[in-house]
Amino acid sequence: MSDKTSVFLDDLAIGQEYQSQQYQLDKEQIISFAKQFDPQPFHTDEAAAEHSFFQGLAASGWHTAAITMKLLVGSLPIGNGLIGAGVDVQWPRPTRPNDTLRVVSKIIEITPSRSKPDRGIVTVECRTLNQNDDVCQKMLTKIVVMRRP
């Protein structure tokens, strides 16, 4: 995965931002994902969803998270790949059919490893936005980033 656009630990600085491509969601994708992994009526059944907590069909939060990962793979050019040690995820508002999603990532902490000098842990804040710039998901993730080989 290492090419001229790849970045490694020493290339990163606090405050750097990365913008992803856009991702077009639709009702069929929402229902298909939910039937596989989150089979609850407010994610799988448009009519039932109207009278639910979400007041309309909403994507599973895990679907939003998975789409976010896809957008991160295309936009955060870490040379050793994106290897998450842990994440903190919040869904301040539902993701809806026909939303167009994108992710803005910001480097917020860089901690070189004491025990393993070839790497560090980088904390990235990733906001998943819809077409109105509403935040549908806010994630803090700690990723393992190697020094340039």
Add this chain to the structure above:
Amino acid sequence: MSDKTSVFLDDLAIGQEYQSQQYQLDKEQIISFAKQFDPQPFHTDEAAAEHSFFQGLAASGWHTAAITMKLLVGSLPIGNGLIGAGVDVQWPRPTRPNDTLRVVSKIIEITPSRSKPDRGIVTVECRTLNQNDDVCQKMLTKIVVMRRP
């Protein structure tokens, strides 16, 4: 979703545990999910994965999380459904092809809402275990639980 086995806020007590069914994973599922949502060689290409950080094909953490959600929907009988306000997820070890996964959930905190007396926030610790009882994912999730209607 309300039936005789459903539980609501007043039915829950700290320390209660719930056991899920098992879920059989395989290589094809790992590669298919990763191609859609986490297209990195250590998740999509068995040969490339051998020489990666994971030293062999590993499921995307988001795949493990999605399977965990499926198992939770079948095992945590909250009357108003499973509605997550936020999660903290760690992946202490990779999930591998042919792993058999299950989830053990434990109620660890119950906080009635001050502003909305019909509900509360319940913190659940969910451990996703493989067939050797190794923890592949550890999740703390805060879910919205209504009082019995």
